[in-house]
Amino acid sequence: MSYKPIRTLFELPTEENLAPGHRMCSGCGVTVGVRQILLAAPKDVIVVTATGCLEVSTVAYPYTAWRCPWVHVAFENAAAVASGIEAALKALERKGYGKRHPVIAFGGDGGTYDIGIQALSGALERGHRFLYVCYDNEAYMNTGIQRSGGTPYGTWTTTTPFGKVRPGKTEVKKNLMGIVVAHGIPYAATASISHWKDLMNKVRKALSCDGPSFIHLLTPCNRGWRFDPAQTIRIAKLAVETRYFPLYEVENGVYRITVPVPRPKPIEEFIKAQGRLRHLLRPEYADALATFKKQVEDYYSYVEMMTKATSSK
Amino acid sequence: MKVKELEEHPTFAAVLPPATSEEYDTTGWRAFKPVVDKEKCTGCLICWVYCPEPAIIRTPDRKIEFDYKHCKGCGICEVECPVKAIKMVKEV
Numbered sequence: 001m002s003y004k005p006i007r008t009l010f011e012l013p014t015e016e017n018l019a020p021g022h023r024m025c026s027g028c029g030v031t032v033g034v035r036q037i038l039l040a041a042p043k044d045v046i047v048v049t050a051t052g053c054l055e056v057s058t059v060a061y062p063y064t065a066w067r068c069p070w071v072h073v074a075f076e077n078a079a080a081v082a083s084g085i086e087a088a089l090k091a092l093e094r095k096g097y098g099k100r101h102p103v104i105a106f107g108g109d110g111g112t113y114d115i116g117i118q119a120l121s122g123a124l125e126r127g128h129r130f131l132y133v134c135y136d137n138e139a140y141m142n143t144g145i146q147r148s149g150g151t152p153y154g155t156w157t158t159t160t161p162f163g164k165v166r167p168g169k170t171e172v173k174k175n176l177m178g179i180v181v182a183h184g185i186p187y188a189a190t191a192s193i194s195h196w197k198d199l200m201n202k203v204r205k206a207l208s209c210d211g212p213s214f215i216h217l218l219t220p221c222n223r224g225w226r227f228d229p230a231q232t233i234r235i236a237k238l239a240v241e242t243r244y245f246p247l248y249e250v251e252n253g254v255y256r257i258t259v260p261v262p263r264p265k266p267i268e269e270f271i272k273a274q275g276r277l278r279h280l281l282r283p284e285y286a287d288a289l290a291t292f293k294k295q296v297e298d299y300y301s302y303v304e305m306m307t308k309a310t311s312s313k
Numbered sequence: 314m315k316v317k318e319l320e321e322h323p324t325f326a327a328v329l330p331p332a333t334s335e336e337y338d339t340t341g342w343r344a345f346k347p348v349v350d351k352e353k354c355t356g357c358l359i360c361w362v363y364c365p366e367p368a369i370i371r372t373p374d375r376k377i378e379f380d381y382k383h384c385k386g387c388g389i390c391e392v393e394c395p396v397k398a399i400k401m402v403k404e405v
């Protein structure tokens with residue numbers, strides 16, 4: 001894999017593929033991530049989106065916020081549409097018409113964890129050359145904060161309220177990266193919008209490989225996570241600094257932590273900042289808090305263990 | 314059918330020009346507007362990369378300007394500015 005790494009913000013283009021005037025919420029984390037990804041990607045990119053916040057808010061007819069070719073078909077098939085485009089471009093290139101433009105598919109956590117997982121799995125297995133970005137805001141924010149497979153344990157959502165019986169969601173956050181890596185794809189990574197250089201270089205690396213690649217991007221949602229819109233980047237940074245969301249990449253099966261967190265901040269700082277988790281700090285939810293902490297620690301040590309186990313490969 | 318032949322056929326779907334959302338005004342979305350102190354601003358572009366819109370314009374003198382037609386007043390730029398050159402001012 002050869003790619004040109006990004007070192008400073010000044011080398012990024014001034015012209016962007018995402019235009020202002022879209023209807024994403026004030027302080028939305030998704031558009032921060034999408035902008036950063038499109039700034040790092042070549043200008044001739046083709047974008048596919050699954051149904052979700054990004055799709056409904058950027059293309060309210062007759063307006064469109066995209067400057068690049070953009071397509072949306074249905075909720076579940078962003079990866080299938082992207083593979084069709086890629087296969088068509090491949091055939092056209094073989095016949096001497098044009099070239100294989102980079103294809104990026106964006107899906108939310110609902111469109112990736114739950115609804116689009118079969119299309120994603122199929123596309124990864126067939127080995128199409130495209131990048132799938134899962135922007136994870138950890139619930140179905142577009143329809144009003146319903147729980148998804150990406151919602152962490154103990155979280156308040158409108159379908160998993162907390163009370164005397166339950167502390168919020170009682171299931172674990174699905175290990176999506178584990179599922180994706182199990183397909184044996186050339187490149188998969190997690191990223192956070194707060195670490196722009198890390199994210200942009202991962203995008204460049206992902207687009208440079210000949211085969212499917214995947215980026216799991218954490219995008220805080222001020223409406224669903226219940227915090228002040230100005231704190232979006234702070235929360236994303238806290239998620240990394242408290243080891244809640246480890247940033248790592250898996251290149252041909254070799255794990256590597258790209259942003260090591262040797263001295264993590266207490267997880268309470270991350271919980272305290274958000275209304276969806278704050279109830280865990282109440283004395284009656286002490287058990288749930290312990291479970292939440294254990295799951296965060298277990299996941300980080302799982303990533304560390306995989307890094308050690310695959311380092312000699 | 315060759316691609317050249319396809320081009321000769323009329324287009325059936327109405328294809329809009331790109332980036333028409335620029336015409337849409339989101340001024341009414343905000344209660345506070347960001348104001349930059351050009352003396353303090355070092356032109357590091359941290360606010361630009363973290364703007365969800367993008368409503369921050371890079372100027373040729375390596376500073377920034379706000380696009381008040383599209384700014385939704387979230388305040389991320391004020392929080393993230395490393396030299397505190399951006400202040401959120403109440404709209405009148």
